[in-house]
Amino acid sequence: MKAFLVANDFSKNAEHALEYAIMFANKMDADIHLIWVDNTVSEESIIDTIERDLQREIKKQSEVLVKKYQPQLKNNKFKLLFRKGKVYQEITKAAAQIGAEMIFTGTHGVSGYEQYWIGSNANRIVTQAPCPVVTIRRDYPFNEKIKNILLPLDSSLETKFKLPYACNIARQFGANVHLLIIYNTPLKIVRRRIDSVYEDAVKCMKKQKVEFTKITLEVDNVVSAIIDYSNDNDIDLIMIMTDQGTTTGGKFLGPYAQQLINNSFIPVMSVRAKQNF
Numbered sequence: 703m704k705a706f707l708v709a710n711d712f713s714k715n716a717e718h719a720l721e722y723a724i725m726f727a728n729k730m731d732a733d734i735h736l737i738w739v740d741n742t743v744s745e746e747s748i749i750d751t752i753e754r755d756l757q758r759e760i761k762k763q764s765e766v767l768v769k770k771y772q773p774q775l776k777n778n779k780f781k782l783l784f785r786k787g788k789v790y791q792e793i794t795k796a797a798a799q800i801g802a803e804m805i806f807t808g809t810h811g812v813s814g815y816e817q818y819w820i821g822s823n824a825n826r827i828v829t830q831a832p833c834p835v836v837t838i839r840r841d842y843p844f845n846e847k848i849k850n851i852l853l854p855l856d857s858s859l860e861t862k863f864k865l866p867y868a869c870n871i872a873r874q875f876g877a878n879v880h881l882l883i884i885y886n887t888p889l890k891i892v893r894r895r896i897d898s899v900y901e902d903a904v905k906c907m908k909k910q911k912v913e914f915t916k917i918t919l920e921v922d923n924v925v926s927a928i929i930d931y932s933n934d935n936d937i938d939l940i941m942i943m944t945d946q947g948t949t950t951g952g953k954f955l956g957p958y959a960q961q962l963i964n965n966s967f968i969p970v971m972s973v974r975a976k977q978n979f
Contacts, residue, residue, distance in 0.1 A: 703778070704732035707802040709793055709827065711738065711820045712763060715808030715840045719820075720771065722838050722969065723806040725846055728776050729874045735800055737783040738764060739792045760784070790826035798832045804971075809837040809963060825960060828944055828972045834867060836939075838969040848875040848938040852968075854882045854928050855903060857895035860943045860975035862902055867973055868941050869910040877938070879907060879914040882931060886921050925961040932968050941971045 708723045710716045720736070727734050738760055761784070768780040783800075785792035797805055809824040828835045838844075853868050855861055872879050881903050885893055900916070907914040921927040932940055944959045963970050 704730060705735055705800045705802050706732045707735045707737055707783075707793065707797045707800065707805045709739075709789075709805065709807040709820055709823075710736050710764070710767070712767075713808065713820055715810060716820050717767075718840045718842075719806045719808040719836075719838050720767070721774075722836070722844060723804075724771060724774050725844070726804070726806075726836075727778055728774075730803075731778065732803065733778045733781060734775060735781045735783050735796070735802065736764060736768065737785060737793055737796050739789045740784070740786040741789050757784070789823045790830055793823075793827055794830040794832060802833050804833055805831050805835045807835065807837055809839055825963060828959070828963065831974070834971050834973045836969055836971045837963050839967060842967060842969060844938070844969075848877045850880060850935065850937045850939075851877050852880045852882055852928070852932055852935075852937040852940045853903065854884055854924075854940075854942060855896060855899045856884060856924075857892045857899070858943065861899055863975050864941050864943060864973050865903055865906040867971070869906055869912050871939070871941075871971075872912040873910060877913075879912055880931075880935065880937065881907075881914050881916050882928070883916070883918045884921055884924055884927060885919070886924055924958055925965065928962060929966055932966065937968055939969050939971060940966060941973065944972045944974050 706723050706727055708720050710720065723734055726732070764782050768782065772780060783796055785796060793805065805827060807824050807827055808820045824837050828837070848871065851868055851872055853864060868879050871877065881900060883896055883900055885896065887893070917931070919927050928940065940962065942959055942962055959972060963972065
């Protein structure tokens, strides 16, 4: 059975992400693991202190949430997870432990704020996660269909790792994949690499019998071009690579990925290159 992990801090952002995850779970036959992390400073584990007032209340609220949404999760089940520690670390560890195929988390964007941990940890979850992460804003309205998926293609070797995920989701929802070729350089060798990636994408789409549309843009600002195209063409999901890299300080999000996650009104699925489909 497939497993999706949903980050829960009882905020409106988190509940909206849960509703979005349920839509995916129903299409892709997955159980939903709802995780809450106690990030207070304490050496005690949540298992040892579950009878304390806070933990008892969290467990009660979690059960109320499950009762509310179980009827919407048609053929699968909810499972509750409680952890203690740093939010992003515990969520990514839990994802690895349960073999999660996707993580869903809310994000408030660059201009929003909510007094819970889910928004402030979204980018860190993306950089650490062992599986794709879907981020969604509370104010994004969605229905039960994904009709159009945007797949930006660039010259990086990693960009092809998105293809299996895009094909799988497109098949499940019967969606059209917009293969967006973005040229932002006059260098011919780079442009040829992008063309090669597009050819591989076409092979993948045809093999999986997925409908696709080719779009070519000459742009100066990649992020603005992706966001503008998405808003103008009824895109329901943007799929990107995290531009994963390392510094002396550890892992980080590349500029395109972080800007898209923070500024896109449309949900973003972030895939790391080392993930296998």
